[in-house]
Amino acid sequence: MASAAMAASSRALLRPHRLLLLPDPRSRRRLSAIAAVSANAAAAASTAVRRSVVDVLRERGLVEATTSEALGSSPSAGGQQQQLKAYCGFDPTAESLHLGNLLGLVALSWFRRCGHTAVALVGGATGRVGDPSGKSAERPELDLAAVAANSDAIKSLIAQILGRAPEPSHYSKSGKNAILDENEHALANSCQGLSENVGGKMGSFVILDNYDWWKDITLLDFLKEVGKFARVGTMVAKESVKKRLNSEDGMSYTEFTYQLLQGYDFLYMFKNMGVNVQIGGSDQWGNITAGTDLIRKILQVEGAHGLTFPLLLKSDGTKFGKTEDGAIWLSSKMLSPYKFYQYFFSVPDVDVIRFMKILTFLSLDEILELEKSMKRPGYVPNTVQRILAEEVTRFVHGQEGLEEALKATQALRPGAQTQLDSQTIEGIADDVPSCSLPYDQVLKSPLVDLAASTGLLASKSAVRRLIKQGGLYLNNIKIDSEDKLVEEGDIVDGKVLLLSAGKKNKMVVRIS
Numbered sequence: 001m002a003s004a005a006m007a008a009s010s011r012a013l014l015r016p017h018r019l020l021l022l023p024d025p026r027s028r029r030r031l032s033a034i035a036a037v038s039a040n041a042a043a044a045a046s047t048a049v050r051r052s053v054v055d056v057l058r059e060r061g062l063v064e065a066t067t068s069e070a071l072g073s074s075p076s077a078g079g080q081q082q083q084l085k086a087y088c089g090f091d092p093t094a095e096s097l098h099l100g101n102l103l104g105l106v107a108l109s110w111f112r113r114c115g116h117t118a119v120a121l122v123g124g125a126t127g128r129v130g131d132p133s134g135k136s137a138e139r140p141e142l143d144l145a146a147v148a149a150n151s152d153a154i155k156s157l158i159a160q161i162l163g164r165a166p167e168p169s170h171y172s173k174s175g176k177n178a179i180l181d182e183n184e185h186a187l188a189n190s191c192q193g194l195s196e197n198v199g200g201k202m203g204s205f206v207i208l209d210n211y212d213w214w215k216d217i218t219l220l221d222f223l224k225e226v227g228k229f230a231r232v233g234t235m236v237a238k239e240s241v242k243k244r245l246n247s248e249d250g251m252s253y254t255e256f257t258y259q260l261l262q263g264y265d266f267l268y269m270f271k272n273m274g275v276n277v278q279i280g281g282s283d284q285w286g287n288i289t290a291g292t293d294l295i296r297k298i299l300q301v302e303g304a305h306g307l308t309f310p311l312l313l314k315s316d317g318t319k320f321g322k323t324e325d326g327a328i329w330l331s332s333k334m335l336s337p338y339k340f341y342q343y344f345f346s347v348p349d350v351d352v353i354r355f356m357k358i359l360t361f362l363s364l365d366e367i368l369e370l371e372k373s374m375k376r377p378g379y380v381p382n383t384v385q386r387i388l389a390e391e392v393t394r395f396v397h398g399q400e401g402l403e404e405a406l407k408a409t410q411a412l413r414p415g416a417q418t419q420l421d422s423q424t425i426e427g428i429a430d431d432v433p434s435c436s437l438p439y440d441q442v443l444k445s446p447l448v449d450l451a452a453s454t455g456l457l458a459s460k461s462a463v464r465r466l467i468k469q470g471g472l473y474l475n476n477i478k479i480d481s482e483d484k485l486v487e488e489g490d491i492v493d494g495k496v497l498l499l500s501a502g503k504k505n506k507m508v509v510r511i512s
Contacts (some may be wrong), residue, residue: 005108007030007120007326008165010294012214017142026158038450052082052114053084053111053113053114053116054066054071054307055108056110056114057107057110057309059357059364060357060358060364061310061354061357061358062103062106062107062110062309062310062358063307063309064282064285064309065282065285065307065308066305066306066307066308066310067288067289067292067305067306067307068305070305071277071305071307083115083116083117084116084117084276084277085116085117085119085155085269085273085274085275085276085277086107086108086111086116086117086118086119086275086276086277086278086279086307087118087119087120087121087208087266087269087277087278087279088104088105088107088108088119088120088121088278088279088280089121089122089123089126089210089262089265089273089278090104090120090122090123090154090158090254090453091122091123091126091127092122092123092124092127092147092150092151092153092154093127093142093150094329095148095149095150095154095331095333096153096154096329096330096331096334096335097154097157097158097329097330097331098254098321098327098328098330099312099320099327099328099329099330100281100311100312100319100321100327100393101330102312102330102359102360102396103281103309103312103358104279104280104281104309105120105158105161105162106358106359106395107279107307107309108120108162108205109162109361110280111164111166111203111277112165112202112203112204112205113166113167113168113202113203113361114151114203115201115202115203116203117203117204117205117206118162118203118204118205118206119205119208119269119273119275120158120162120206120207121206121207121209121210121265121269122151122154122155122158122207122208122209122210123151123209123210124147124148124151124209124210124211124212124266125209125210125211125214125215125261126210126258126261126262127142127147127150127151127216128142128144128147129254129255129257129258129261130291137479144294147296149207149464153331155207155209157331158207159207160398161330161395161396162205163205164394164396164398165361165395166203166361167202168201168455170200171203176321199300201441208269210265210268211328213268214261222260222264224259226263226264226267226294227260227296227300229294229297229298230260230263230290230294232455233476234293235256235259235260235290235499238259238286239285239286240259240286240287240289240321241256241286257291258287259286259287260294262287262288262290262291262292263287263290263291263293263294264291264294265291266278266288266291266292266294266295266304267295267298267299269289270295270299270303270304271299276303276304276305277304277305277306278291278292278304278306278307278349279306279307279308279309280306280308280309281308281309281310281311281499282308282309282310282311283311283445284308285306285308287494288306288307288308289306291304291306292304292305292306307358310360313353314348314351314401315348315350315351315354320351320355328340328343329496330396332397332401335431336404336405336408336427336430337393337397337401337402337404337405338404338405338408338409338426338427338428338431338432339428340392340393340396340397340405341389341390341393341402341405341406341409342389342392342405343389343407344385344388344389345382345385345386345388345389345409346385346390347385347388349374349384349405352384352385353367353370353371353374353384355388355445356384356387356388356391359388359391359392359395359495360388360391360392360395361395362387362391370384370387371384389405390402390406404427407424408424408427408428411424411476412424412425412428412476412498412500412506413503414473414476414478414500414503416501420475420476420492420498421492421493422492422493422495422496425492425496425508426495426496426508428506428508429510430510432506432507432508433455433456433506433507433508433509434507434508434509434510435454435455435507435509435510436509436510436511436512437454437510437511437512438511438512439491439511442486442491442497442509442511443486443487443488443491444485445485445486446483446484446485446486447463447472447474447479447484447485447486448460448463448464448467448482448484450486450497450499451463451472451499451501451507452507454499454507454509455507456499456501456505456506456507457501464482466501467479467480467481468504471501471502472499472501473499473500473501474486474490474497474498474499474500475490475492475497475498476498491511494511495510495511496508496509496510496511497509497511
């Protein structure tokens with residue numbers, strides 16, 4: 001009787017659910033068959049000599065860990081590559097993604113360049129809870145309108161950036177005239193030592209919102225059909241949970257369940273859309289393995305994989321992308337292309353090559369040559385930084401944004417011969433200190449007084465010292481005299497002035 005009851009309970013638990021869409025026995029057999037094909041493809045790939053997308057990511061420093069060695073297998077000679085659908089999640093905690101999210105977009109783009117499908121999942125549902133991973137305290141709660149607005153803005157931003165991923169190059173080298181499989185076609189920009197003809201096909205991408213399936217799921221449904229398979233001991237053992245439980249504030253039940261929410265996202269997309277890889281930062285390992293565990297326990301199939309990449313850190317161990325002014329945002333509405341470009345232009349020599357491998361699509365051969373050039377006599381400082389800044393800015397802001405950044409950089413360089421206009425100066429006004437003054441207060445004003453009163457320098461004596469040192473500029477023109485007065489012709493287009501103390505400290509003065 002007990003066995004019969006347990007069997008009946010098990011059958012009921014695995015019934016198709018109108019909301020969670022869990023499989024019936026027939027669909028499980030179908031999933032098992034799919035997993036078997038995937039496993040056979042992975043086994044065949046174990047004898048391969050060519051590289052997979054994971055090999056490329058690993059070479060470029062974009063792999064911290066994987067849940068299975070099979071994920072890194074390459075297609076055998078003449079065989080079909082294992083088709084992957086890889087997803088990365090982005091919670092809408094702000095109206096823009098930041099530099100830390102860029103790694104996920106770069107990694108998704110490499111999957112596309114290798115002929116696979118990239119899936120960007122916006123957390124319209126999970127963003128209402130907040131991921132505790134890597135956080136010392138609970139995230140501030142956002143109202144529903146803010147989450148919806150942030151979600152829409154992030155979807156648009158992701159579509160623009162993923163749409164700019166450069167397509168695989170086509171090139172040939174002398175030697176064998178063999179045609180490589182589609183996977184290697186897509187690796188043209190990162191393959192080294194190849195002697196074959198290489199061509200490729202770009203994979204597609206899709207943007208989803210997990211609110212679309214969470215909105216109709218009740219708590220009782222979730223606890224019955226998903227929570228039943230989650231072991232509390234395993235959940236507590238996750239590193240992100242242990243850190244928070246040992247903190248002064250602890251962890252709320254809401255945050256504790258986040259790993260199951262993210263895990264179910266993976267299960268849902270694996271079951272209904274064929275998504276078989278989840279990627280994320282190293283702090284996402286616990287959430288990713290929660291998903292692979294649920295798929296294995298509930299669907300009783302293999303074939304779901306996880307991959308994490310390292311967090312974006314500088315050589316000193318601090319986060320790259322955090323400044324005194326806050327995060328480095330990817331949206332031009334929150335940070336201008338000029339400011340974004342300047343951030344990468346300022347990367348130290350010790351970090352620039354590593355960031356070039358991680359954040360750009362330049363080939364490793366090209367990057368190696370750039371690294372060698374830095375050690376040669378006559379190397380012009382910041383040459384490699386300029387290339388890094390151009391490549392990343394083009395990917396994030398497009399060619400138009402890069403041109404805007406280059407124009408502003410050139411025009412705003414003290415001593416530059418470029419003719420300044422008010423539009424260029426206004427373009428950086430949000431990124432540098434600025435103030436507004438009445439026209440009659442500026443015209444005929446001693447420049448020494450103006451530089452001090454606007455806060456460019458602390459005092460008139462400091463302004464005079466800088467003039468003697470040749471470091472004070474008005475509209476990029478060096479000021480040689482302490483007696484200089486602001487003339488009508490100095491006011492650009494009758495609207496603005498640009499004061500500069502050295503190369504970096506600037507002040508935009510708007511004339512009202």
